[in-house]
Amino acid sequence: MGAQIGLPRHGRSREELLQEMRALRSSDVNWQDGRVFSLVFPAGGEALQLLKDAYTLYFSENALNPTAFPSLRRMETEVIAMSATLLGSQGQVVGNMTSGGTESILMAVKTARDWARAERPDITAPEMVLPRSAHPAFDKAGHYFGVRAVHTPLTPDFQADVAAIRQAITPNTILLIGSAPSYPQGVVDPIPELAALAQEHGLLCHVDACVGGFMLPFVRRLGYPVPEFDFAVPGVTSLSADLHKYGYAAKGASLILYRDAALRRHQLFAYTDWPGGIYASPTMGGTRPGGAIAAAWAIMNYLGEEGYLKLAGEVMAVTRQIQDGVAAIAGIEVLGRPVMSVMALGSSKVNVYEVGDEMGLRGWHLDRQQFPPSLHLTINPAHVRQTDAFLHDLQAAVRAARRLSPQRLVGSAAVRAANLASRALPAPLVSRLMAGASTRLGGDGLPGRSAPMYGMMGTLPNRGDLRELVLDLVEQFTRPQEEG
Numbered sequence: 001m002g003a004q005i006g007l008p009r010h011g012r013s014r015e016e017l018l019q020e021m022r023a024l025r026s027s028d029v030n031w032q033d034g035r036v037f038s039l040v041f042p043a044g045g046e047a048l049q050l051l052k053d054a055y056t057l058y059f060s061e062n063a064l065n066p067t068a069f070p071s072l073r074r075m076e077t078e079v080i081a082m083s084a085t086l087l088g089s090q091g092q093v094v095g096n097m098t099s100g101g102t103e104s105i106l107m108a109v110k111t112a113r114d115w116a117r118a119e120r121p122d123i124t125a126p127e128m129v130l131p132r133s134a135h136p137a138f139d140k141a142g143h144y145f146g147v148r149a150v151h152t153p154l155t156p157d158f159q160a161d162v163a164a165i166r167q168a169i170t171p172n173t174i175l176l177i178g179s180a181p182s183y184p185q186g187v188v189d190p191i192p193e194l195a196a197l198a199q200e201h202g203l204l205c206h207v208d209a210c211v212g213g214f215m216l217p218f219v220r221r222l223g224y225p226v227p228e229f230d231f232a233v234p235g236v237t238s239l240s241a242d243l244h245k246y247g248y249a250a251k252g253a254s255l256i257l258y259r260d261a262a263l264r265r266h267q268l269f270a271y272t273d274w275p276g277g278i279y280a281s282p283t284m285g286g287t288r289p290g291g292a293i294a295a296a297w298a299i300m301n302y303l304g305e306e307g308y309l310k311l312a313g314e315v316m317a318v319t320r321q322i323q324d325g326v327a328a329i330a331g332i333e334v335l336g337r338p339v340m341s342v343m344a345l346g347s348s349k350v351n352v353y354e355v356g357d358e359m360g361l362r363g364w365h366l367d368r369q370q371f372p373p374s375l376h377l378t379i380n381p382a383h384v385r386q387t388d389a390f391l392h393d394l395q396a397a398v399r400a401a402r403r404l405s406p407q408r409l410v411g412s413a414a415v416r417a418a419n420l421a422s423r424a425l426p427a428p429l430v431s432r433l434m435a436g437a438s439t440r441l442g443g444d445g446l447p448g449r450s451a452p453m454y455g456m457m458g459t460l461p462n463r464g465d466l467r468e469l470v471l472d473l474v475e476q477f478t479r480p481q482e483e484g
């Protein structure tokens with residue numbers, strides 16, 4: 001149980017608070033030094049300063065009411081228009097800014113559901129078909145809005161399997177989904193085939209370009225092969241693209257775009273009978289931070305096409321260097337054929353989770369993935385200076401993962417015991433065992449080592465137990481922590 005905390009009786013000074021927060025940050029991952037491969041997309045010092053200036057200039061403004069702040073409305077409109085043009089619009093595409101990729105995806109699924117209610121009233125239990133690689137925000141959307149998620153397997157190179165998707169279409173299907181690229185392996189799904197399939201069946205087709213929307217167009221212009229993925233493809237009806245990823249905007253900025261206003265209409269909300277007045281809002285949020293809009297507008301105009309091209313060029317150069325370097329290290333490989341700067345490293349020779357832990361001990365922060373086990377890389381401009389150090393440490397980490405240490409034996413024994421137990425014991429017992437194991441392994445049992453826990457997660461036959469275990473962890477995250 002966490003400590004009970006109340007408001008401090010007396011307010012504290014600005015200096016004291018800032019000092020305490022700076023000290024608190026020392027245990028956070030340090031993204032500035034280019035050793036973190038997700039979560040932050042830094043475009044350099046001057047860009048960062050501009051984002052902060054723009055954000056704080058509009059720190060107090062609220063985009064809830066566009067008539068109160070016409071300047072925000074103008075900036076939002078321009079951000080949407082510039083992005084739509086970049087993403088294949090011939091002028092008909094409309095959209096909205098949202099707080100992030102998740103909200104954009106929630107809106108796409110909600111719009112599809114309401115479109116189907118209007119256009120396909122025969123459907124009472126709507127379904128969407130999504131490749132296994134699609135972002136969990138779609139599952140979240142299905143969970144929130146009552147649209148059943150039907151998952152389809154991937155091809156051996158991790159792309160959406162169009163034949164499998166065709167088979168998964170039923171009379172209840174309303175929406176097909178593809179990614180450009182997918183988050184786990186960074187491969188672009190065959191969007192033209194998917195969109196054609198959607199057209200053939202009278203379905204909507206959403207392209208998740210959350211991570212690729214502000215990268216792929218520039219990667220293509222640099223001469224790298226990039227398949228068609230945007231509104232230039234007939235049959236693509238909506239698309240999500242995150243400004244706060246390779247758009248290099250401040251966090252809290254994404255876009256949901258639709259092929260035309262008639263489709264977007266199903267997204268909008270208005271309530272006219274409230275005593276507080278007539279209320280309307282286009283997306284999930286009510287109050288919306290003006291700063292996120294201002295910062296997005298500022299960075300797009302600051303970078304311009306040339307700026308985005310330059311950053312994309314730097315990021316792709318690092319990407320190629322890392323891919324070449326990985327190819328030269330025996331025992332580890334890039335999975336599939338990533339199109340841009342997002343990729344996964346897997347291995348059939350070593351436990352990649354051990355490689356991840358070894359990299360962690362050397363100061364690198366790499367996310368772990370499953371099915372198959374892999375380490376995730378999202379290359380950003382901060383990695384330019386770190387490429388050689390990264391490859392050097394990766395080689396050492398792979399070598400270390402091949403050796404056995406006493407600590408690792410504890411871990412792998414725990415994994416094996418848990419796997420054996422979960423096959424042999426009744427489910428409730430396994431749940432309890434897992435709860436104990438997660439505290440031990442995720443907590444202070446093996447500092448800096450997550451391989452045992454990930455090994456266990458990936459192989460647990462009963463995914464329901466795992467879900468409860470993860471939800472326990474989510475609950476714990478918002479509980480006050482003991483001092484220590």
Ligand SMILES: *Cc1c(COP(=O)(O)O)cnc(C)c1O
Nearest residue numbers: 100101102135182183208210211
């Ligand atoms: C990041 C991402 C999302 C979700 O975006 P958030 O901003 O984290 O909510 C969805 N899809 C893909 C492919 C992504 O990379």
